[in-house]
Amino acid sequence: xxxxxxxxxxxxxxxxxxxxxxxxxxxxxxxxxxxxxxxxxxxxxxxxxxxxxxxxxxxxxxxxxxxxxxxxxxxxxxxxxxxxxxxxxxxxxxxxxxxxxxxxxxxxxxxxxxxxxxxxxxxxxxxxxxxxxxxxxxxxxxxxxxxxxxxxxxxxxxxxxxxxxxxxxxxxxxxxxxxxxxxxxxxxxxxxxxxxxxxxxxxxxxxxxxxxxxxxxxxxxxxxxxxxxxxxxxxxxxxxxxxxxxxxxxxxxxxxxxxxxxxxxxxxxxxxxxxxxxxxxxxxxxxxxxxxxxxxxxxxxxxxxxxxxxxxxxxxxxxxxxxxxxxxxxxxxxxxxxx
Amino acid sequence: xxxxxxxxxxxxxxxxxxxxxxxxxxxxxxxxxxxxxxxxxxxxxxxxxxxxxxxxxxxxxxxxxxxxxxxxxxxxxxxxxxxxxxxxxxxxxxxxxxxxxxxxxxxxxxxxxxxxxxxxxxxxxxxxxxxxxxxxxxxxxxxxxxxxxxxxxxxxxxxxxxxxxxxxxxxxxxxxxxxxxxxxxxxxxxxxxxxxxxxxxxxxxxxxxxxxxxxxxxxxxxxxxxxxxxxxxxxxxxxxxxxxxxxxxxxxxxxxxxxxxxxxxxxxxxxxxxxxxxxxxxxxxxxxxx
Numbered sequence: 001x002x003x004x005x006x007x008x009x010x011x012x013x014x015x016x017x018x019x020x021x022x023x024x025x026x027x028x029x030x031x032x033x034x035x036x037x038x039x040x041x042x043x044x045x046x047x048x049x050x051x052x053x054x055x056x057x058x059x060x061x062x063x064x065x066x067x068x069x070x071x072x073x074x075x076x077x078x079x080x081x082x083x084x085x086x087x088x089x090x091x092x093x094x095x096x097x098x099x100x101x102x103x104x105x106x107x108x109x110x111x112x113x114x115x116x117x118x119x120x121x122x123x124x125x126x127x128x129x130x131x132x133x134x135x136x137x138x139x140x141x142x143x144x145x146x147x148x149x150x151x152x153x154x155x156x157x158x159x160x161x162x163x164x165x166x167x168x169x170x171x172x173x174x175x176x177x178x179x180x181x182x183x184x185x186x187x188x189x190x191x192x193x194x195x196x197x198x199x200x201x202x203x204x205x206x207x208x209x210x211x212x213x214x215x216x217x218x219x220x221x222x223x224x225x226x227x228x229x230x231x232x233x234x235x236x237x238x239x240x241x242x243x244x245x246x247x248x249x250x251x252x253x254x255x256x257x258x259x260x261x262x263x264x265x266x267x268x269x270x271x272x273x274x275x276x277x278x279x280x281x282x283x284x285x286x287x288x289x290x291x292x293x294x295x296x297x298x299x300x301x302x303x304x305x306x307x308x309x310x311x312x313x314x315x316x317x318x319x320x321x322x323x324x325x326x327x328x329x330x331x332x333x334x335x336x337x338x339x
Numbered sequence: 340x341x342x343x344x345x346x347x348x349x350x351x352x353x354x355x356x357x358x359x360x361x362x363x364x365x366x367x368x369x370x371x372x373x374x375x376x377x378x379x380x381x382x383x384x385x386x387x388x389x390x391x392x393x394x395x396x397x398x399x400x401x402x403x404x405x406x407x408x409x410x411x412x413x414x415x416x417x418x419x420x421x422x423x424x425x426x427x428x429x430x431x432x433x434x435x436x437x438x439x440x441x442x443x444x445x446x447x448x449x450x451x452x453x454x455x456x457x458x459x460x461x462x463x464x465x466x467x468x469x470x471x472x473x474x475x476x477x478x479x480x481x482x483x484x485x486x487x488x489x490x491x492x493x494x495x496x497x498x499x500x501x502x503x504x505x506x507x508x509x510x511x512x513x514x515x516x517x518x519x520x521x522x523x524x525x526x527x528x529x530x531x532x533x534x535x536x537x538x539x540x541x542x543x544x545x546x547x548x549x550x551x552x553x554x555x556x557x558x559x560x561x562x563x564x565x566x567x568x569x570x571x572x573x574x575x576x577x578x579x580x581x582x583x584x585x586x587x588x589x590x591x592x593x594x595x596x597x598x599x600x601x602x603x604x605x606x607x608x609x610x611x612x613x614x615x616x617x618x619x620x621x622x623x624x625x626x627x628x629x
Contacts, residue, residue, distance in 0.1 A: 129430040142602040302450035309442030316435045
């Protein structure tokens with residue numbers, strides 16, 4: 001087996017901690033400025049662009065989940081739309097049938113997805129590379145049929161789907177539900193990104209990348225590959241499931257046809273375009289998959305798919321590390337050490 | 340009992356289609372160790388091309404062979420333009436390129452030919468019921484066509500020099516190159532043949548499931564299942580696997596899970612084979628040194 005199976009050579013290797021330290025007040029200033037910039041759309045944007053931005057952030061979370069399992073752990077998944085669907089349906093079923101509040105459903109959706117991800121992680125251990133891609137592809141194609149099935153119709157609402165409502169903003173906040181939804185999504189997304197950031201920069205993250213880049217060497221160093229890979233699957237499924245749960249309330253509707261095979265492909269395209277094995281890249285990926293099709297749809301109904309395909313191939317040919325890699329190189333050229 | 344016989348015969352007829360597509364997948368897999376996720380979309384495109392030929396006034400069989408020729412060229416072009424530059428790239432890149440190809444071909448087909456479901460003619464019509472109504476003319480004809488294709492492919496690989504060269508290029512590219520075989524072109528040829536076989540599968544299934552741009556997505560899944568069941572590196576095995584999946588799918592659809600969960604049957608076969616016996620029923624067990 002070659003050393004770098006499944007990952008372009010330009011993906012970040014196991015790296016030493018940052019060489020340059022930033023002063024505490026500088027870091028605080030950056031965080032504050034970032035938070036202000038992220039919250040600004042509430043007052044600046046109209047409700048439809050704000051909704052799109054909300055969806056973009058939700059997709060960014062879903063892409064982040066995919067990136068952990070495919071980018072960092074090297075297990076190719078073409079079926080992450082399934083976890084997105086499970087998260088969405090967990091929230092929708094609990095809210096529509098049991099009158100739970102959205103906040104209570106979120107941890108349940110996360111736990112359900114973690115459990116399913118863990119279970120799928122086991123057969124995935126035996127199916128590396130191509131075979132895993134194939135199996136998850138099959139899963140993605142089969143999901144809508146499963147959701148429509150008559151045995152589940154009482155829960156899932158069958159083809160009609162389920163309707164739900166956005167969570168109400170707290171009474172002391174003068175925000176409409178749409179704007180409040182944006183804040184909720186933003187905060188949860190920030191938590192997920194923080195979680196992923198810490199995970200990847202920890203001992204576990206480095207172990208994941210080591211098993212991806214050279215499984216034999218990693219095992220010889222005493223890493224438990226099976227447990228690392230299944231847990232990576234569980235974490236990844238959890239993050240994507242949380243995104244699915246958020247999408248259910250943001251759209252206020254779930255139906256089998258919203259979770260076709262195309263969702264999984266969308267997440268995959270987002271990951272490649274944003275940057276494989278890049279946390280920042282996942283954010284770009286989310287923005288990309290929401291805004292690019294919107295522009296493309298003006299040309300033709302088929303245009304988004306064609307453009308996705310063209311961009312996917314183009315990026316893999318000329319820019320395999322995505323937008324994040326491009327930014328990294330520009331940054332290095334502008335501010336990096338000379339010579 | 341007669342209903343069961345009906346189901347089995349219908350299963351064999353569709354199984355033949357899965358077998359052809361599985362054979363196309365295996366041909367590319369053998370040569371390059373890639374699984375072509377866009378094989379189904381390429382077949383759909385071919386079928387639409389055939390329909391335009393027929394609508395332009397060509398007789399069915401002329402259109403049939405013209406489509407095979409065009410599909411062959413498309414297959415060769417795809418290998419030359421898209422697959423060759425990433426020959427030595429990691430698996431993730433290949434999967435990505437295949438998915439890109441699937442998106443481009445699938446959506447372009449919809450763009451050019453429209454999304455409405457279309458009828459596709461069958462050349463096999465019969466006035467009186469065959470074998471007491473047990474089998475339709477199209478089922479019989481399409482199975483015959485499938486078997487003819489399989490026989491031709493077998494003869495080509497076993498008894499022609501070019502077939503031998505292609506097998507050599509797939510089996511051991513370096514040694515093949517040393518004895519003067521142009522390995523790159525053999526791969527392109529393999530892609531062309533796979534596309535041509537896929538085109539036949541498309542034209543044979545279209546009268547049954549009707550023609551629309553997403554026609555092949557489910558069928559590709561059964562072809563995957565068939566190829567894996569028979570062993571993805573064994574063409575004969577993949578063909579048998581395709582027939583077996585056709586029968587299995589029909590019986591499960593009729594007696595066990597109902598028609599709505601047929602795709603799940605394919606998923607379960609895929610997972611089952613990969614987990615229990617990854618080399619398939621007739622495949623070689625691959626051992627790798629570390």
